[in-house]
Amino acid sequence: MKLSIIILNYNSSGFTLDCVESIRKQTQRIDYEVVVVDNGSRPDDFERLLILTELPCLNVVRSQVNLGFAGGNMLGLQVADPASDYYFFLNNDCVLLDDVGSRLVAFMEDNRSVGVCTGQAVNRDGQHEPSFNYYPTLSGKWLGHGLKRWFNPTDYRPRWQPYSEPVEVPVVTGSALFVRATAFWQVGGFDPAFFLYCEEEDLCRRLRERGWKAMLVPDVRFRHLGGGSTRRSLQTEKEYYISLFYYFRKNENGFKLLLLQLFYTLKVGRKAFTSRHFAHLAWFILRGAPGRESLRYWQGLPVIARPLGARFQSTHSFQTL
Structure with a gap:
């Protein structure tokens, strides 16, 4: 072998x-x-x-x-x-x-x-x-x-x-x-x-x-x-949700995708009053975690x-x- x-x-x-x-x-x-x-x-x-x-x-x-x-x-x-x-x-x-x-x-x-x-x-x-x-x-x-x-x-x-x-x-x-x-x-x-x-x-x-x-x-x-x-940061957390929602789009129907988006928006959004970090992240998820904002495209x-x-x-x- x-x-x-x-x-x-x-x-x-x-x-x-x-x-x-x-x-x-x-x-x-x-x-x-x-x-x-x-x-x-x-x-x-x-x-x-x-x-x-x-x-x-x-x-x-x-x-x-x-x-x-x-x-x-x-x-x-x-x-x-x-x-x-x-x-x-x-x-x-x-x-x-x-x-x-x-x-x-x-x-x-x-x-x-x-x-x-x-x-x-x-x-x-x-x-x-x-x-x-x-x-x-x-x-x-x-x-x-x-x-x-x-x-x-x-x-x-x-x-x-x-x-x-x-x-x-x-x-x-x-x-x-x-x-x-x-x-x-x-x-x-x-x-x-x-x-x-x-x-x-x-x-x-x-x-x-x-x-x-x-x-x-x-x-x-x-x-x-x-x-x-x-290293953990707002951008790497956004990267996680970009990948997660790409996975969902590959494997779930539109209705389930909408419910998942709602779930994660609420999960992160409930912390928005304690930190702008979570407010930015919740808004990002609500927008569908767009892949165009990936670190992949931030390279010099x-x-x-x-x-x-x-x-x-x-x-x-x-x-x-």
Whole structure:
């Protein structure tokens, strides 16, 4: 079996170097490669990644603009080994605590109906962190996940509960998303229209529609440090709702979309009297979270990277996707 590990870097090279070091230390029993995608970082941050080009089985590809999570990972696959059996999309603010790659490959080989899985995340202090999520639905938002659990326990397992055995879940975390290559391409991979959020919900939903299961494998662990490249701000919160409502437009009818828009406007709007931040955000949602205001379109001129030889590749075009 061959595994391709894809890591995105955006102005957070320190996290990336630590992530790669943990992969090289922990991964022992699988043929693997690492592809690091620099997603339009500052020149000084990108320069710190150049040491990686000296390592075996590791490629660095640079985009001159930020392609987002979905676009950046799809770019990484353009230089990954086309013969790979599995892909591991790993956030750069994660550190492997076990031989995650080998053990998840073994699990997937033993469970041929599983299309995507993940291990168990722990936080900086080694405490349990949820590694899966629920599909965003109208009924879940209006009724609450606790009530929905009575009717559909598989899709609404308690997220904070520790599990000792593999369990089927709706959506695995995008921080450490391990997917079977044949299943991934069967559904067309990531949708690059998503820029920062909801990519895993969209992918897991399309995999489920094709009959593939999503699983949590709790005895395989990784540490999720958080804060690798995205800082919370009004604009990043707007970005979340842009992705969320794009997901809803793909999967819900017009009436449900209207009710969801009302729900989120009221949810955020009730805090509008305490902060202009929430007033701006509620108005943004009421306007339909228009994609034209995405961070995707706020980028300046691309930074021209100097060539580094065969092990480094640079691109500036969305057409590579």
